[in-house]
Amino acid sequence: MKPTQRLISALALVATLGGLTACGPEDPYGDSTGGSSASAQPSKKPSPSEGSTDEAGGPGDCGAPPKLPAGHKMVEPAAPPSKGSLSAKDAKPVCTPNGWIYHGQGKAKYYLFARDVKADLATGSGSTKSVPVGELWMHAGDCMTNPSAVKAPYSCSGNIYDITLDSEGNVNSIKEIWHP
Template identity: 85%
Template sequence: MKPTQRLIGTLALLAALGSSLTACGPEDDPYGNSTGGSSASARPSNKPAPSAPSSKATNQAEGPGDCGTPPKLPAGHKMVEPAVPPSKGSLSAKDAKPACTPNDWIYHGQGKAKYYLFARDVKAELATGSGGTKSVPVGELWMHAGDCMTNSSAVKAPYTCSGNIYDITLDSKGNINSIKEVWHP
């Protein structure tokens, strides 16, 4: 009788393990590894794939979500988060720093807000979804940013409010000469 009980116990254990292993597909893999038929990866291309789960998932270099190396901005670029809705010709914004989250690196405004003026010929872009942007007059960007901060239901497609983070560049006088909304799901 004991061999039969052991066999049944072993089968039950294997069935439980098998069902938990098959419940995850490549899109559910917390480490971004994919063995399925799709060649797409949820892991950004600048992030190395871990070789195995790490017990150091919360160390300072990787952060709590095991995001890998923090993103590096191109020279002259700066991420900011508006502190108040932009007004004609100016923006009060906090420097935005990357933080590792379960959804990858996400920028968040930190510290005291700084006051920026816009240059005469500002290049402005709004996010239209994953990786897409549309050039708009800077006044439209001001209205969009303000709506996202105060009345997100006023924002119409193809635009959305996606984190309130903007990539800016400054001219030699310290004025914003380009501003682009950063899309994040």
């Protein structure tokens, strides 16, 4: 009888603690560079029983989904970028127990890079470092295929990138989004 009571007590404690977790909207543009610092960690999508919703499904427990500045788009590479091109899925915000997290959805689109691309890699919470676009391609590829190859101050922090496109539809800026 005593082991059963302990088990029930333990389950009640876990249920109580689990009920304290809630999502909250984050300031997706809190950095001074005008880019996004919204959460973007790829993780398993929570099931509907966990209170998840996507942008189309409503706000759920997280409040209103983050809004991107005009001309910005979140993407998740579908394959390691190569010289001059990127295959990526549009990333949409999904409410998780950790807040709004971006996840690639749908079919991958093919993007070309503009001649003078501005590239930034995440170096921590809200911080980025401008790098040559080739370094960003290598970093993104390593994060997808060999994360142990990535050295500080960089990390594989989500595989989500904030991009802007020029008038011809080519990527003219790309910024890695940091998430713990």
